[in-house]
Amino acid sequence: MQRFCSFVLLCALSSTTPARALDLFVDNVHGDDDRDATTPVTAGAIGGPVRSLARALDLANAGDRIVMANTGEPYRESVTLSGGRHSGLGSKPFMIEGHGAILEGSRLVPAKAWEHFRGELFRFRPSRGSFAQLFLDGPPASRRPLDSAAGILPRLEPREWCLADGMVYFRVDQGELPADYAISFAALTVGVTLYEVHDVVINELTVQGFQLDGINAHDCAKNCTLTGTISRGNGRAGIAVGGASSVRIQSCLVYDNGLAQVLTSGLSTTAIDETELETKTAPALVRRGGNLFLDGRRVAE
Numbered sequence: 641m642q643r644f645c646s647f648v649l650l651c652a653l654s655s656t657t658p659a660r661a662l663d664l665f666v667d668n669v670h671g672d673d674d675r676d677a678t679t680p681v682t683a684g685a686i687g688g689p690v691r692s693l694a695r696a697l698d699l700a701n702a703g704d705r706i707v708m709a710n711t712g713e714p715y716r717e718s719v720t721l722s723g724g725r726h727s728g729l730g731s732k733p734f735m736i737e738g739h740g741a742i743l744e745g746s747r748l749v750p751a752k753a754w755e756h757f758r759g760e761l762f763r764f765r766p767s768r769g770s771f772a773q774l775f776l777d778g779p780p781a782s783r784r785p786l787d788s789a790a791g792i793l794p795r796l797e798p799r800e801w802c803l804a805d806g807m808v809y810f811r812v813d814q815g816e817l818p819a820d821y822a823i824s825f826a827a828l829t830v831g832v833t834l835y836e837v838h839d840v841v842i843n844e845l846t847v848q849g850f851q852l853d854g855i856n857a858h859d860c861a862k863n864c865t866l867t868g869t870i871s872r873g874n875g876r877a878g879i880a881v882g883g884a885s886s887v888r889i890q891s892c893l894v895y896d897n898g899l900a901q902v903l904t905s906g907l908s909t910t911a912i913d914e915t916e917l918e919t920k921t922a923p924a925l926v927r928r929g930g931n932l933f934l935d936g937r938r939v940a941e
Contacts, residue, residue: 703729728839
């Protein structure tokens with residue numbers, strides 16, 4: 641009887657003990673999504689890194705750390721962190737360690753998508769017309785704002801573009817065609833979505849080329865921290881914080897985004913510390929609600 645009671649007690653204790661947090665490894669060149677992500681290199685029948693960040697998130701549990709290999713090849717995917725399994729565990733945060741890897745949302749514009757408009761002007765209609773971003777040989781192409789008051793296209797210099805009536809207009813050099821350039825556009829919607837998670841850290845990840853936002857704390861993303869992260873060239877915002885989310889943006893670089901570098905809304909709380917927000921393409925901050933702190937000081941609405 642004593643032996644049976646000891647066994648029951650042991651089972652009860654093991655069922656209430658939280659699972660040990662793990663490191664999960666991702667390598668988009670050498671990885672394989674059929675592996676278990678528990679080692680950074682291939683080991684045995686199933687050991688080794690997975691290929692996609694999405695697969696690592698499928699395998700992850702609370703308090704785990706996802707370690708991305710910076711292979712020089714962008715991770716071309718869009719991911720969502722949601723619920724308790726993508727949250728912290730006790731004092732241990734759920735973490736994505738990017739090591740400078742790039743999460744990329746752009747795709748090459750298909751040659752057949754272009755149509756001639758007039759002269760050296762060509763145009764195509766992206767899948768999401770309200771927000772768009774165009775890239776030329778990698779970086780964002782030079783954009784001219786539409787003169788909405790006059791209702792006419794601005795004068796575009798060669799290799800410049802604008803968005804009008806949901807269409808992208810691009811001017812080529814004389815004698816060239818769009819197919820003569822490496823032109824890509826923001827195709828995937830959001831790079832990283834945070835929803836109903838808590839105690840998440842994203843470190844040293846570059847997020848670029850998405851239709852809406854690079855990183856979007858959609859709602860109830862509590863006590864989340866972005867450190868050493870770059871968010872650039874996204875159609876709406878580099879970082880958007882909304883709903884009842886609370887996010888700290890620490891030592892980040894946010895630039896070349898379409899509407900705002902950082903967009904806040906709802907009942908959110910956003911703390912920005914030692915972060916560079918460039919204003920060449922859009923305002924540093926657009927507030928549609930929420931509390932905002934810059935380098936420790938509350939900013940009045």
